[in-house]
């Protein structure tokens with residue numbers, strides 16, 4: 441019997457499917473599970489009308505996709521970005537299924553977003569957008585149904601608007617319905633920094649496994665938002681030298697090392713939290729993409745997907761790449777980098793600190809009992825280090841790269857539970 445494989449015109453979804461099929465075939469996953477897991481359980485598209493400050497009405501497109509709820513409620517972020525579309529959200533939703541599975545948290549995978557440019561919206565417009573979107577996706581979200589969180593272009597403020605809107609609609613607060621809330625409003629100490637801390641921890645664990653000291657490593661980080669900035673901070677604390685950072689305003693490169701506290705001070709003083717105008721002795725401003733290609737040992741792409749592709753992968757100088765963003769390396773680039781001997785820590789292992797932190801927040805919300813930040817951080821480190829080791833050891837034993845090993849381990853857990861539950865719904 442010839443088996444048809446699902447393909448997609450959308451690059452991100454196509455590459456998510458290719459990664460899935462590649463690992464599933466290698467591990468001998470039964471065809472029926474391959475068919476089942478290559479499709480999403482639910483794709484919701486909503487119109488989000490917003491009254492703009494000038495009195496006009498604009499209708500934005502919003503999405504929430506649930507790839508799988510086999511392991512528990514769907515889990516994953518909501519992004520506000522001009523490139524958001526249904527297929528892209530589906531790809532990211534699928535990635536969340538593998539991320540939650542690998543992380544060992546009791547969730548399936550989901551993702552959503554609104555196609556909009558948050559940088560051009562006023563705070564009031566953003567609030568109306570967030571609240572209307574929350575109301576429109578309300579029928580499919582819930583503590584035991586689908587638990588969204590921040591993603592590109594969203595943060596604590598949006599999570600407060602979402603949670604508060606649903607509290608008003610339902611007449612009672614349901615604190616575990618969204619994660620990534622601020623500690624003042626049902627959030628967890630340590631959640632904001634969790635993704636970056638986890639990404640840096642994966643980089644440091646890789647160095648440990650290879651017998652390299654952090655002090656001997658020069659690092660470049662693409663993106664200085666929530667993920668990139670805390671990755672940088674954690675790496676500096678461990679002794680590494682950050683030679684390049686970047687955001688949409690450009691690359692800031694200094695071979696003698698960038699003062700990360702100064703970079704934090706810069707974004708805090710900027711109205712849009714940008715590195716724009718960042719300057720210090722010996723620091724040169726380069727083009728947007730240069731951060732990926734500068735002379736360094738370890739590269740952390742912590743911005744958007746597809747940034748390393750068949751046009752630039754050959755020019756990468758780093759020996760190690762830790763994927764802070766979701767899907768920053770295209771499958772073509774993955775092959776080019778593997779041929780060059782670059783070791784890659786895959787996204788859904790490297791950036792799983794965010795969803796692990798979300799799980800801790802959700803647990804605290806269910807209990808109505810809050811942990812101290814040290815407890816959050818020490819549990820996070822423990823889980824991240826254990827998961828890194830599991831994937832590293834699996835890759836060595838099976839003689840595959842870390843991405844393939846992570847996929848195989850993650851798919852296996854979902855497949856096992858699907859097998860137990862059967863294909864009723």
Ligand code: GLU
Nearest residue numbers: 516517589591794795798
């Ligand atoms: N948006 C983050 C991610 O892609 C966090 C998801 C979550 O905490 O649910 O992993």
